[in-house]
Amino acid sequence: MEMDDMGGMDMGGGGDFMTMPECYATDDAFLQSLALCIHQRCPNDPNEYNLKDWQIEKWWAMNVVGSAAVQPDPKESYAEALAKVTTLPTETLVAGDALNRTMLVSIEDYQPNWNANTIFEHIEILHERYGLVVFLSGVVIPVGFSLLRFLPFPGRWVTLFNAWIIDPPAIGRHHKVPILWGLTNMPTRGQALFIAYLTIVNLLLCATGYSSRQPNGWWLNDRDREILTYVTNRTGVLSFANIPLLILYAGRNNVLLWLTNWSHDTFMLLHRYVAGIATLQAIVHSLIYLYIYNVDGEHSSESKLPYWYWGAIATIGMSILLPMSILPLRRMLYEAFLLWHIAVSVLVVVGCYLHIYDRFGHQWGYEVWIYVAIAVWVFDRLLRVGRFVRAGLRYAKVTIIDDDYVRVDIEGVGGNGHAYLYFPTLTWRVWENHPFSVASTILNTSREASASKANVKPLMADVEKDGGISTAGVAFSSDDSSNGELDEHQPQPPKLAMTFLLRTRGGLTSSLRSQCRIPVLVEPGYGHPSDLSDYPTLICVAGGVGITTVLPLLRSHPGRTKLLWGMRTPSLAEAMETQLAGVEKQVFVGKRMNVRNELERELGASPVVGNDCAVAVVVSGPDGMADDVRNAVCEIARRKKGLKVKLVEDSFSW
Structure with a gap:
């Protein structure tokens, strides 16, 4: 029997004879x-x-x-x-x-091997502990910080904390508007703080916790090689630990969305940053081992082994995903981006698993991180399937509003927030789906629709008196204290339905314009509206179809509400006339809304807003509008003494 070292890990490729x-x-x-x-x-x-x-x-x-x-x-x-x-x-x-x-x-043989085995076991334990720190802190910290909202801090303190620390862009005045030649988005200060934590903790855990014991039976009188091997193993383990975290952040059914008050937009931003960290760790892991085997003259033989090329495939795949996920590509080729992003991600996960299995089998448990990642992904996918199976196959009625917008009504299914719609007969890519905000869960009857049309003309006639809607653009206000002719009609029982307003930008949404009635699968129940019942005053700022996001809040809020709505053409106002009956509103048609002036009027000078009146400001609209509202609210909150205000941004993140 040939004796090999016992109890440790053979760090080489296994070309020597091994005892069975x-x-x-x-x-x-x-x-x-x-x-x-x-x-x-x-x-x-x-x-x-x-x-x-x-x-x-x-x-x-x-x-x-x-x-x-x-x-x-x-x-x-x-x-x-x-x-x-x-x-x-x-x-x-x-x-x-x-x-x-x-x-x-002999003691000369025993001591070096005892040193090698014990220090290696100690370092391996640290690898796994540090991996748990990375993963668990990425899960627990968002939950912990979200629980702070239940503590009875003075409202003014919370307003100032958010206005200075949480809500503003980390640098400059842009958050939703892309920066760096349109390649990415600037995080808010709150997001930047957590991103900084994730970056620093990963860096520290990659760089600390190493020690050496010499003489060492594996690295005899070579302390540098010993430490270098520990470093490359650490970066590999931490990269693995980040994989389930980044998959969790990207999921529609991310449990952290249920446990925290953080938005899906925030978690998607964190997903991209954690993916970058995991990729850098994988690259460092691969490059150090490449250096070690080149120095030892073993690269030519080692690189032919399955574990080596599967690890290389995983690292290369992660490295490709980063530049191919930049914002311009996501926006221009969204459907294609999702398809190849998922395909390459699956290849990366398979490569990671086979890299470990072909090298160590199930000996050291590194593959557990891959099991966790797969479990997180499968959990999300099963819930997605469960949602649209529960809703069943429905039919969508498509109504053209104007050249830019269509209305989609889906009877027999309800839900708040937003839903993902699949149109399996519209394209051969039956897996394609898009998120849309639910404007209403009650379908108007024919009598109500007729009454609505009767009310549109007088309203728009008032608009035209103020300057004409097709050229300079107009703004008009209404408190709609009475419903006019609606009170004279006896409506039929309402029907449960989802109503969506879609802007046709090309691709799938553009194809809808040629349809009248089309089969649809609905995946509802995402992004429930924020609970703003503690705020007596609600101000909603919407742009275009952003009205669909704020409409449920306007209709359910128990206190005073005010809508500031900007749109390119009056067709949307006509389409939403019935739903907005009774809502105090100011509508801007065909011109840019001066968000700062309007919010200054509502927050900075209105006598309604005082020390005892908290205000919630919700914005849903184009990137520029969202940033304008964010900056205006933060600046007014810092300046106006006694103001208690909460900012809520609801938008889709590419």
């Missing part, structure tokens, strides 16, 4: 020599090891044969093997010689 586990489990010379070595070197000394017999037996059963998840048991216990050593041997094992009888192990 079955041989370790049954060979008398090995078992008796090992039992004698333990008896001599690991005494029951309270000042040193203080090992109990049961501890030795436990180690013996788990580690004598190796550390694989599936392996044979040793044919006898430690006590049984030791009892067979009736005569103390006089020969000492020489490294590399065959072990065919019971022999002693």
Whole structure:
């Protein structure tokens, strides 16, 4: 029997002869020599090891044969093997010689191998602990900070904290409007703080917690190589730990969306940053091992092994995903982006798993991180399927509003927030789906629709008196204190339905214009509206079809509401006339709304807003409008004494 080091990890590729586990489990010379070595070197000394017999037996059963998840048991216990050593041997094992009888192990051979095994085990434990720190803190911290909202802090303190620390863009005045030549978005200060935490903790955990023990049986008198190997293993483990976290952040059914008050937009931003961190760690892991094997002259043989090229595939795949996920590509080729993004991501996960399996089998548990990542992904996908299966196959009625917008009504299904719609007969890409905000869950009857049309003309006539809607653009206000002709009509019972307003930008939404009635699968129940009942005043700022996001809030809010709505053409106002009956509103048609002036009027000068009146401002609209509202609210909140205000942005993140 050829003796190899026991209890550690072979860091090389495995080109040398390796003793089989079955041989370790049954060979008398090995078992008796090992039992004698333990008896001599690991005494029951309270000042040193203080090992109990049961501890030795436990180690013996788990580690004598190796550390694989599936392996044979040793044919006898430690006590049984030791009892067979009736005569103390006089020969000492020489490294590399065959072990065919019971022999002693010299201190010169024992100590370096003891150092190598114990320090390696210590570092491996740190790898896994640090991986847990990365993953669990990425889950727990958002929940912990969200729980702070239940503490009774003074409202003005919360307003100032949000206005200075949480809501403003980290740098400059743009958050939704892309920066750096349109390549990315600037996070808010609150988002930037958590991104900074994730970056710093990953950097620190990659760079700390290393120690060396020499002489070392694996890296004899080579402390630098020893530490370098620990570093590359650490970066690999932390990269693995970040994979389930970034998949969790990207999920529609992310449990953190249910446990926190953080938006899906925030988690998508975190998804991209965590993906960048994991990719950099994978690159460092790969480059260091490439350097080690090149220096050792083993790269040509090692690179032909399956574990090597699967690891290379995973690293290259992650490296490709980053530049191919920049904002311009996501916006211009969204459907194609989703398809290849998922395909390459699956290849990366498979590559990571096979990289470990082909190298270590299930020996060290690195693959557990991949199992967690797969479980998170499968959980999200199963809930998606469950949502649209529960809703069943429905039919969507498509109504053209004007050249830019269409209305989609889907009877028999309800839900708030937004829903993902699949149109399986509209394209051969049956998996394509898009998120749309639910404007209403009650479908108007024919009588109500007729009454609505009767009311549109007088309203728009008033608009035209103010300057004409097709050229300079207009703004008009209404409190709609009465419903006019609606009170004279007896409506039919309302029907449960989802109503969507869609802007046709090309692709799938543009194809809808040629349809009248079309099969649809609905995945409802995402992004429930914020609970703003503690705010007596609600101000909603909407642009175009952003009205669909704020409409449920306007209709359900118990206090005073005000709508500031900008649109390019009056068709949307006509289409939403009935739904907005009774809402105090100011509508801007064909011109840019001066958001700052309007919010200054509502927040900065209105006598309604005072020390005892908290205000919620909700914005849903184009990127520029969202940034204007964000900056205006933060600046007014910092300046106006006593103002208590909450900013809510509801928008889709590419």
